[in-house]
Amino acid sequence: MKKRILSLAGLSLFISLSFTSCEEDKKEEVIETEPITFTKEGELYMIKASGDTLKKLDIELAESDYEHQTGLMYRENMEDDQGMLFIYDSERVRSFYMKNTYIPLDIIYYAADSTLVSIQKNATPRDETSLPSEGPAQFVLEINGGLSDQWGVEQGDKISFKRD
Numbered sequence: 429m430k431k432r433i434l435s436l437a438g439l440s441l442f443i444s445l446s447f448t449s450c451e452e453d454k455k456e457e458v459i460e461t462e463p464i465t466f467t468k469e470g471e472l473y474m475i476k477a478s479g480d481t482l483k484k485l486d487i488e489l490a491e492s493d494y495e496h497q498t499g500l501m502y503r504e505n506m507e508d509d510q511g512m513l514f515i516y517d518s519e520r521v522r523s524f525y526m527k528n529t530y531i532p533l534d535i536i537y538y539a540a541d542s543t544l545v546s547i548q549k550n551a552t553p554r555d556e557t558s559l560p561s562e563g564p565a566q567f568v569l570e571i572n573g574g575l576s577d578q579w580g581v582e583q584g585d586k587i588s589f590k591r592d
Contacts, residue, residue: 464502466510470591472569477584483509485571487589490514500570501528508575513589514568522568523560526551532573534581537561542586547576 469489474482490496490512500512516522519540526533530553537545546562550573561568569587 463504466503466506468510468592470513470589472511472513472587472589474579474581475586475588477582477586482581482585483579485509485511487511487513487569489591499524499529500531500533502530504530506531506572508572511569511571513587514570516566516568519564519566521561521563522565523558524548524551524568524570525558526553526555529553533570534573534576535559536569536571536576536581537563537565538567538569538587539564540566542567542588544581544583544585547581549576550574 466486467488468486470487472485472487474485476482486509488510490499491514496514496516499514500506522537524535529551532553533551535548535551537547539545545565548559551559567587575581
């Protein structure tokens with residue numbers, strides 16, 4: 429009986445060491461991916477309430493459910509003359525968060541008539557806190573954090589955009 433217990437213990441140790449050494453031999457596989465880069469799909473004009481053009485931006489469009497969910501996630505940077513415009517079929521209160529978003533953003537909500545609803549300024553990268561609009565929105569523009577203050581974006585301003 430004693431021999432059998434020792435044999436089982438030895439077998440158990442051998443199996444344990446075998447699995448451990450096999451796992452140690454496996455290298456953690458790193459999958460290299462290309463960085464996500466900006467793709468210009470249109471132009472957007474930020475327009476003051478007076479009618480004067482405030483800024484012209486190259487924009488990437490987010491129109492499908494997948495694009496709405498992914499947005500600017502995993503981007504390492506964005507130029508100050510670039511932005512992402514989210515286009516929805518209807519107007520309602522919208523809420524964004526910064527999960528897997530590496531750059532601070534200003535999230536600007538616009539109504540169906542393209543009038544500014546509200547701004548979430550300098551959203552913190554990787555923060556999953558909900559950042560809702562203050563009213564119904566059909567369009568959402570994401571730009572680099574701090575630019576809405578720098579450019580003087582305010583209530584009454586509008587947007588106009590065209591696709592490439």
